[in-house]
Amino acid sequence: MIEALGTLNELKRKGVIKDYAIGGGYALNYYLEPVLTYDLDIFVLMATDKEYSALYRYFRGLKYQIKNVYIILEGMPVQFLPSFISPLIDEAIRRAKRIRVKGTPSKVITVEYLIATLLTAFRPKDKMVIPHLLEQADMRLLDEMLGRFSDEKTPLDKRLGRILESLQ
Amino acid sequence: MKKLLSISDSEEFWKVFSEQREARRKQLRNLPFAKKIEIVAKMRAAQLSRPR
Numbered sequence: 552m553i554e555a556l557g558t559l560n561e562l563k564r565k566g567v568i569k570d571y572a573i574g575g576g577y578a579l580n581y582y583l584e585p586v587l588t589y590d591l592d593i594f595v596l597m598a599t600d601k602e603y604s605a606l607y608r609y610f611r612g613l614k615y616q617i618k619n620v621y622i623i624l625e626g627m628p629v630q631f632l633p634s635f636i637s638p639l640i641d642e643a644i645r646r647a648k649r650i651r652v653k654g655t656p657s658k659v660i661t662v663e664y665l666i667a668t669l670l671t672a673f674r675p676k677d678k679m680v681i682p683h684l685l686e687q688a689d690m691r692l693l694d695e696m697l698g699r700f701s702d703e704k705t706p707l708d709k710r711l712g713r714i715l716e717s718l719q
Numbered sequence: 720m721k722k723l724l725s726i727s728d729s730e731e732f733w734k735v736f737s738e739q740r741e742a743r744r745k746q747l748r749n750l751p752f753a754k755k756i757e758i759v760a761k762m763r764a765a766q767l768s769r770p771r
Binding site for chain 2: 552553577580581582583584585586587588589650652653659683
């Protein structure tokens, strides 16, 4: 996994991607106790699907294995989620926390953005971990964010409200 | 652990069990990220080596 981060940093240096941040299961592992995670979700700053296609072309050119949506980076299946699909992802990358993993620099989305992405997916496994993440979250910041990113289809603020109610 | 095994009252058992589990979770949460990655890698290896 750390080797995959090294490859991502190289992509950034070469200008193939502008920036990235760790999201999904590995972000969850960053904040909570380790849980079995098969793939690495990488939120990547990209303005257009042309840039996204160029990323896959880049890896194809280097003979990297590509399985469905995953690019296998140093043995780790990596799924790239481009920022143009959601303003939430875009902001999550821009405000991500800088970290170092055994000397390798990287970024992980903050706990508030992780909660917001989990509220977006809102699968049973997401609902289960949100209460634990809330212990580390800045609730004022989270409320402000959820207010901005909620809409009728994905009422993130109402979803959080339901979770908080269930805890009482 | 010993304390847990010596409890005969079921309510008390689950109370102590939950406390110990939460303490273990907290301990694991506070591990460095690199260490957590190592643990996840071991879990993945064990899972992938299981016969299907």
